[in-house]
Amino acid sequence: MRAQDAATILARGHAYIDTLASPSMQGRGPVAGGDSIAADYIAAQFARIGIHPVKETYFEPFEFRVNTFPDSIKVALDGVRLRPGIDLLVDPASGSSRGTFDLVHLTREDLLTPERRAMTMGVVTGRAIALDLPPTRDRDTLGLYESWLKDLAYSGPVLRRSNGKLTWSVAQDALPNAVLEVRDSVWNDTARTVTLDVRNALLVHHARNVLGRVKGRNSxxxxxxxxxxxxxxRMGPDVLFPGxxxxxxxxxxxxxxxxxxRAHPARYDLIFxxxxxxxxxxxxxxWCAVDRPFDLASIRxxxxxxxxxxxxxxxxxxxAKDQHEVYDQLVAINETTHRLAAVKARGPACNSDHCPFVKRGVPGIFIYTLGGITAYHDVYDRPETLPLTDYADLYFTLVDLIDAIK
Ligand SMILES: [Zn+2]
Known part of the structure; x- marks a missing residue:
């Protein structure tokens, strides 16, 4: 019986993920209405399952500024085209640049001291800059690199050599020229020109959280x-981040x-x-933590x-440290069931959506899975290759945890 349940849960999981990560959802971002299509889909699922809205509708609207890339990105080094998404990414805060530019190659030594930096900046205007900085994990050094990159982007387009896998993100502001991150494998130390067709658009984006409530035995x-x-x-119409x-x-x-x-009410109401x-x-x-569509003090x-x-x-x-009772409960469940390979603990981290609530004193944890594929914020985070190794096991563990909370 359990085995069949697990198969059902896994099959449903695959079906939801296939839909949400399909090209028709446009990577669920601010371009091509992607996140809005996804919001409507999730609300339709809430309605099908029988979840009620928390307020009048399922939606909680808000707005934010975002930098987007509506057109195809075109980049060529000495006339040789690079493949956007695979060979390069635009920096999320990239501006627009169009044309063929002479390249000047800069290294750390050209920028390290204020004197050298001032001299370098004096002669790069009108050119594109190929910036090759040694890899580092040191936060201060990374901050320094960022500030150099910004300064350079005020004088012209910048190509930065990538030191690892290409990882994209979202920016709310834009620099005055194109900034690109180019993969190591196609980086060319002696390239003389770069041809660019990069256009950004800063938007005020209308977004919606989707909220629903399921009654428990006690509200x-x-x-x-x-x-x-x-x-x-999407990064231009041709590069999709399925997520x-x-x-x-x-x-x-x-x-x-x-x-x-919905079928088996929990002790308390659940808000999804x-x-x-x-x-x-x-x-x-x-925004949700500020807007408060329900009483934050009621959150168990x-x-x-x-x-x-x-x-x-x-x-x-x-x-896990602040919420050690919940963590201990998870560990105890797993000691009985042995469903999960490990239940590991971390201190507080503002790395996902629990954070705005935890900051306001709401008891909260954030769970993510470990191991498996490393595709993340890139074009390779696709449903076909997502293993869902412990998906059903984690589902049953979460059901047990929610049932155990007093
Ligand atoms: Zn995420």
Missing amino acids: RKVIVLTAHYDHLG ANDNASGVSMLLNLAEHF IAFAGEEAGLLGSE LLINMDLMGTGDDGIMVVN
């Missing part, structure tokens, strides 16, 4: 389950749990929230789910 308190549904969208693991997987878990608790605007900086959850526990698609190495519980 004195609520347990809030959250997962952001937005992702990075299967981040975070179609979490939304699918949210919908699976909603269906369960699919957030928008996470990738631009936890904006949907921040908030469980945020992001990156639910692997689990080969178990799960991580963020904020």
Whole structure:
């Protein structure tokens, strides 16, 4: 019986993820109406399952500024075209540049001292800059690199050599010229020209959180389950970021749990929230915590789910130290069931949508899965390759946890 349940849960999970990460959802970002299509889809699922709106409708609207790239990105080094998404990404804060530019190659030594930097800046105007900085993990050095990059982007387009995999994100502002990150494997130290066709558009984007409530046996308190549904969208019409693991997987878990608790009421009411605007900086959850569509003081526990698609190495519980009773409960459940490879603990971290609530004193944890594929914020985070290794096991563990909370 259990085995069959697991198969059903997994099949539903796959179906939700396939839909949310399909090209028709446009990467659930601010371009091509992607996140709005996803919001409508999630609300339709809430209605089908029988979840009620928290207020008059399922939607909680808000707005934010976002930098977007509506057109195809075209980049060629010495006339040789690079493949956007694979060989290069535009910096999320990139501006627009069009034309063929002579390249000047700069290294750390050209910028390190204020004197050298002033001299360098004096002669680069009108050219494109190829910037090759040594890899570092040091935060101060990274901050310094960022400030150099910004300064240079005021004088002309910048190509930066990437030191690892290409990882995209979202920016709310834009620099005056194009800034590109170019993969190591196609970087050319002796390239003389770069041809660019990069256009950005800063938008005020209208987004919507999607909220629903399922009655429990007692409405004195609520347990809030959250997962952001937005992702990075598209970088021009040809480059799609499907966001299967981040975070179609979490939304699918949210919908699976909603269906369960609609049929089997929990001790307390459950509020399900699919957030928008996470990738631009936890904006949907921040807005929800400010807007307060329900009483934050009634929250017994908030469980945020992001990156639910692997689990080969178990799960991580963020904020486990502050919420040690909940963490101990999870560990105890797993000691009985042995479903998960490991239940690991981390201290507080403002790395997903639990954060705006935890900052305001709401008891909350954030769970993500560990191990498996490393595709993240890139074109390879696709449903076909997402393993969902421990998806059903995690689902049953969460059902047990929610049932155990007093
Ligand atoms: Zn995410």
